[in-house]
Amino acid sequence: MSGYWAGIMAILCFNIVVAYSVFLPAASGQLNLGAAGFVAIGAYSSGYISTDLGAPMLLAILLGALVTGFVAFVISFPILRTRGVYMVLATFAFAEVVQGVFINLEVFGAAAGYPVAAFADLNVIVPLTIGVVVFVFFLMTTRLGLSMRAVHDDEPVATLFGVHARFTQVTAFTLGGVVAGIGGAIWAHNFNYVEIQNFNILLSIFVLLYVLIGGTQTAFGPLIGAVFFTLMPEALRVSEEWRFVIFGILIILMMVVRPEGLVTRTMLDRIKGPFIRRKPAPVVDS
């Protein structure tokens, strides 16, 4: 694989992982515009653990993810008190605070950035990414995943059926943090340099776009969204000047044509329909 494609592949994996970190809370009805903040925490903490503490890289990635998950858990309580657009603002504000903290932390080189020693090539990144994707698909088939989607659709009714909405949302937010931490760790060990400037609001916006345009109803959404948005700009490189105009128009078009995202439950049913006709369960006489 050429260096060019390896680079794109690594970015693609990073985008997919971070998209899933935003998808998990989104699937239970919470909009997170602070992905960059969590990614930064994962990048710095895993980089620090592998470089300064000298831990093996995979262990550092895992610990970085756990640190990020812990931060997500703690801040989920104030954040989940907010709703809708206020939650968007709260998560955005969190990411700004994170940026402000890291830019002043001398231990991480402050604004100059933080060099990370260990290198993660695609042999590490791709399996990690696949692991995240499989985990999220699995989670969404469990009763917890069902609870998340129920809380997303109608929280009061989900509660009436016994779902602990707060527990469900805190869990989704925390797991989202863990996944974002993995994304940050991938970044840190692939670029071997962590600069807080890379984890800015644009990253948070783009990742949220991947998820919302890919669709929050199924675990396919973020995958399709991230792949589409990572590869599309590459395909548009041919017309460099018009690239961002075309890109913007595409986003608007998709929001008009498929307001619930590219991949919806109904669409999956249509695709599955002709191939997998499940036999109706037999009527049981009683």
Add this chain to the structure above:
Amino acid sequence: MPDSVLSFQNVSKNFSGLRVIDEVTFDVERGSRTALIGPNGAGKTTVFNLISGVYPIDQGQVLLDGDDISTLPVRQRINRGISRSFQNIRLMPHLSAVENVMLGQHSHSRSIGSLLFPLGWLPRNRWAKQAEEALAQAGLGTYPGEVVANLPYGVQKRIEVVRAMISEPKVLMLDEPAAGLNEQETEDLRLLLEQVSERGVTLLVVEHDMQFVRRLCDQVVVLNFGKKIFEGLASEVQEDQAVKEAYLGTEDVGDAA
């Protein structure tokens, strides 16, 4: 003394100063099929909301098996055996029929282990199987995998009932379950509810279709303007003077007589 599973004791509820439930007291006998009827706006849905905990009560007590549940969090009431359907369909629009029904099983699978159980990956697991069978029993066997938002009204209405009954609660509260169903569907629903009742579930049903009520229910409570005006046998309700007056000018009871 009759054995009452659910008991509403001197309950009142105000909405912005307006008294919507006015010192209402009634008992739901264990194993009975009790109808809660009354003209539009009488307060029937509000009674369901107070029992299930959507709103707190202002005064009085709601007893389930003798325990006051009126201060319990909403979530714990279904764990105690109270389940309900909604007058205006409140299914989860993005979930399939069988997933909606599996949501109704939640109160029976709250451990961490069952939260992490992959319902969707093992299609013949006992939860999915129970949900699919319940749908089939309700005549909805062709719909389990379909996203409910795309299903016809009558089908959604019946999925509501299946979701509420799947947990085999002590008290199953149904809010106008036959509204919008055709004659055949209504009859099928009645047969389904009779089976549920025979399994020991107490029914509390709000319904305007008096023929349905007379065929299904043995006990009736009548509300009018937030006050209880009748409580007794279904066979006697239509002879009651107060009930006749409450329905004067409306067709509900007269039709069925």
